[in-house]
Structure formats: structure tokens, C-alpha cells
Amino acid sequence: MYTIHKSILLITCLFILTQVGRSQNQSKNSILTLQIPADQTDTITTYLYPHKLGSSNKMAITTKLIPRNGQVVWKLPSFDSIAYMDIKFVRNPLWNQYNYLVEPGDTISILFQPNEAVNKETNIQYAGTSIAKYAIRKSLDSLTRVIIQKGIPYPPQWDTLYFDRFFPIVKQLITSDLQQKEAILQSWKQQLSNLAYDVLLADICYQQQTGLLGQITAFEAYSNKYPDAAERNKAIQQVFNQQMAADPWLKKVSHSGRNHSMYYMHYLIHRSSKDIKYKSSGQLDAKSYWEWFEKESPLQLEKAIATLAAYYMTHGFEVTGMGTQLQESSSRMTQPQYANFISDAASKFGIGSPVFPFVLTDTKGKKVSIASFKGKTVVIDFWHTGCLPCMQLAVGLKQVKKEWKEKDKIIFMSISKDINRDTWLKSVASGKYTEPDNINLYTEGKGTNHPLILHYGFTASPRMLIIDPNGKLISTNPPNPVNPTDKKHFMQLLEQSMQ
Numbered sequence: 001m002y003t004i005h006k007s008i009l010l011i012t013c014l015f016i017l018t019q020v021g022r023s024q025n026q027s028k029n030s031i032l033t034l035q036i037p038a039d040q041t042d043t044i045t046t047y048l049y050p051h052k053l054g055s056s057n058k059m060a061i062t063t064k065l066i067p068r069n070g071q072v073v074w075k076l077p078s079f080d081s082i083a084y085m086d087i088k089f090v091r092n093p094l095w096n097q098y099n100y101l102v103e104p105g106d107t108i109s110i111l112f113q114p115n116e117a118v119n120k121e122t123n124i125q126y127a128g129t130s131i132a133k134y135a136i137r138k139s140l141d142s143l144t145r146v147i148i149q150k151g152i153p154y155p156p157q158w159d160t161l162y163f164d165r166f167f168p169i170v171k172q173l174i175t176s177d178l179q180q181k182e183a184i185l186q187s188w189k190q191q192l193s194n195l196a197y198d199v200l201l202a203d204i205c206y207q208q209q210t211g212l213l214g215q216i217t218a219f220e221a222y223s224n225k226y227p228d229a230a231e232r233n234k235a236i237q238q239v240f241n242q243q244m245a246a247d248p249w250l251k252k253v254s255h256s257g258r259n260h261s262m263y264y265m266h267y268l269i270h271r272s273s274k275d276i277k278y279k280s281s282g283q284l285d286a287k288s289y290w291e292w293f294e295k296e297s298p299l300q301l302e303k304a305i306a307t308l309a310a311y312y313m314t315h316g317f318e319v320t321g322m323g324t325q326l327q328e329s330s331s332r333m334t335q336p337q338y339a340n341f342i343s344d345a346a347s348k349f350g351i352g353s354p355v356f357p358f359v360l361t362d363t364k365g366k367k368v369s370i371a372s373f374k375g376k377t378v379v380i381d382f383w384h385t386g387c388l389p390c391m392q393l394a395v396g397l398k399q400v401k402k403e404w405k406e407k408d409k410i411i412f413m414s415i416s417k418d419i420n421r422d423t424w425l426k427s428v429a430s431g432k433y434t435e436p437d438n439i440n441l442y443t444e445g446k447g448t449n450h451p452l453i454l455h456y457g458f459t460a461s462p463r464m465l466i467i468d469p470n471g472k473l474i475s476t477n478p479p480n481p482v483n484p485t486d487k488k489h490f491m492q493l494l495e496q497s498m499q
Contacts, residue, residue: 056457
């Protein structure tokens, strides 16, 4: 337990380290000073994103360190203009920091202390030349938590509710949220650079707009349960077409803010998926996305394409033909940071690319190599305990196995991202996530940090791969066979793999 004297000592050390950071900062490198209690140790990883693609953890410069005596001073890699930074702890995840803005030449000092009170915000204090950006981020995060806890007052009679009637309620709440967040930003404006202010305002506006798109998606799922689903969805489309593009808040966002905002990319991906679905053929294929980006955001085309690829890799975003489109586009990219990323994604997810070579342990402790299954089609699903969609996928795959006739030519392999081995074994035995007669493999307690998971970026679950008898990828995001249509397409992919 920390005494007052210890807290004062830590703050004093923090102030001294801040001054050291300022004296060292003769160049444009940013200095990051972290102070944790001297009686603790932790593995800390910083992620610096000069080009953060939406909400995906891609294109980051990473640095890891285990601090001694509770102190660490980093000179961050040089970068141009403005960047996002995440700080992650292994032992103290409540200290994690996300999406904090850093500018060249900043000195950033952060003091982390235990918080004895239950259900209170973590005790984190900031100092340095960039304190305004951190104070704003902390205030915005606190306000967001309050807003989430309050929720949206959904009317009790859902069966009579159409989205065009519900939309004004949602819009009013979102406008109120935006006004509160803009007030926080305005209170610190004089201590921000023009670019930092523009980016923060863009982040606020586009984050709220993306939330509104999320409400549309939720309402679609709700509407599809009723016999008049077509009429209900028509009302949703009308609201989308009439209201979304004309939102007055988006007119406040500057060109520079939009260009640097990660939330703009986040919004762009979700907005394009709705636009394609409502205004075109409805086919969410990679080519349709490419054409939409060229029309709606030509100046951000390459960044948007890279963001879509990152979403596809990390979240399993439903985009057909992505592997082929990546391969075709990689040679046409002109900006090096995006060209390299797309080329890397194409090599991993392009149809015909070799599967990542891995060796994992099965439930009996035996080492299993993917290379030993040459000559057979392999269906791999990635899951973790507690994942409801993973349970639903397990049901669909069980039906595929039951109906597949050439059982000697196909292997069903399930790879868990569970950290705890006993948890994994119990989940396998339960039959909820996988069948015991599948080849069930464990990522050795590394979870999402296992080289296989890191290679494909499969942080979300479930995910699937289909591999042909030559060890080449047939699909990196096959349809989830939980309904007759998707199961049919899934079976067709399996047949294709054996031709």
C-alpha cells in the first residue's frame, strides 16, 4: 500500500525525469518516460503508429522493455508529423494506454500507481510538454465509459419499431455526446498544436459516426427477425441515404484532421460496406470496395485499401476475393508504407500462398506439424474459450463433417488461442467449441502472441483457413457454414481444393 510520502517521492522523480527528457530533446525525437512503483516489475511494450489503419494493430513500430527500479526512459523512433501510441503492460493491463497522440519533439512522462479503491479509474498521472493531448484522451475515455454504462434507452415495444422512428432518439444522444467531447477539446485548445486539435476533433466526430453505423447494423439484425423485414430494412436504407452523408458535425472536420485520423479510416470501412450493400449489387467483394474508395476518397485510396486489408486480416471482415485483389494491387501502390504492407498481406493471404509452417501440441502432448498433412485438404478453425460465435461455428463445421462423403481426403483441425492449458482441455472435452475427434492443437500458452497467430493477425475469433493438398491456401476467410447458403459455398470451396 502506498503512503503519501512514497507518492510524493514518485511524483518528484517523475518531474526530474521530465526535465531530463526536455534537456535531451535537442532533436525531433520524442522522449517517453514511464514510472511504475519501484517494488514492481513488468514487461512493457510501446506501439508507435505513424500510419494507424483504423482500429487494427498493423504498421506499428514496437519496442519492449522490462523496467528496473520502476523507471524507464525511451527515445522513441523518429517519425514525421503526428502518430498514435499504445502502451501495454503484461502484469498490469489496467494501466494500458490506447490511441494517445504523439508529435515529434514531445516529452511524455507518465506515472502509474496502484489504486486501492475498487471500481475506480486507475491512478495515472501525466507530465511533460504534451500533457494536453494526454489529459484530453483520459477525459474522453472517462466520458466514453460513462456513456457506455448509460446505454441507449431502447423502447419496450420492439415489434412495432422502425428505424426511421428510432433514429432521432439515437441522433439526439450522439449529438449530446459530441457536444460534451468537443467542450473537453475546446478547454485545452490553446495548449494544442493546430494539427493535434484537428486530429482529435476528427477522431471524436468519426468515432461517433462509426457508432451510429453500428446501431444501423444492430437494427438490421433485429429487423430480419420479422416477416416484414424487407419493409423495415427499406426504412433503414432511407435513413442511411438521407442522414449519414449530410451530418453537420463532419463539416467541422478539416482536411488535415481527416487525413491523419485513424477513426476516419475506421468510419470509411464501415461506411463503404453499407454503401455497397444499399446502393450497388450488394456484393461485398474486394473489387467493389476498391471502386468505392476510388470514387469517394481518391486522395486516401492507398491508405483505405491498406486499412481494408488490415481489417480483413485482424477482424475477419467479410470481403470475398480479397486474396486475389491484394495480389493484383500490390504492384500498383506508390506510397512505400502502404505498398510494403499490401505486398506483405498478399504474400500471406493471396490464394495459392503457402500456409505458415507450424508445429503445435495436441491434447496428448504430441507435436503435430502442418507439413505432415500434405496430400489432404485441411480445414483449420481458430477459437478461444468463451467465444459464442466459435460455438456457432463448431455446430456448422460438425454438419459439414457429417455431410462430407470423402472423409479420408479431409482433415479438420482446431487451434485454440487459450492461455491456460487446463481451460483449453476442458473446453475441448465439452464439445462446445470443437469435436474431440478433430485434431485439437494448443498455442503453448502464447495465445495471440504465438508466431502462427501473429503471422495472420488473427486476434479476433473465430477465423478459418482452408488449405489444399499441396499446402497452399484456398481461402483465408471462408463463409461460416451456419446457414444453408453459406454451408453450400463452404462445401464448394472444399470441392475446389481437391480438383
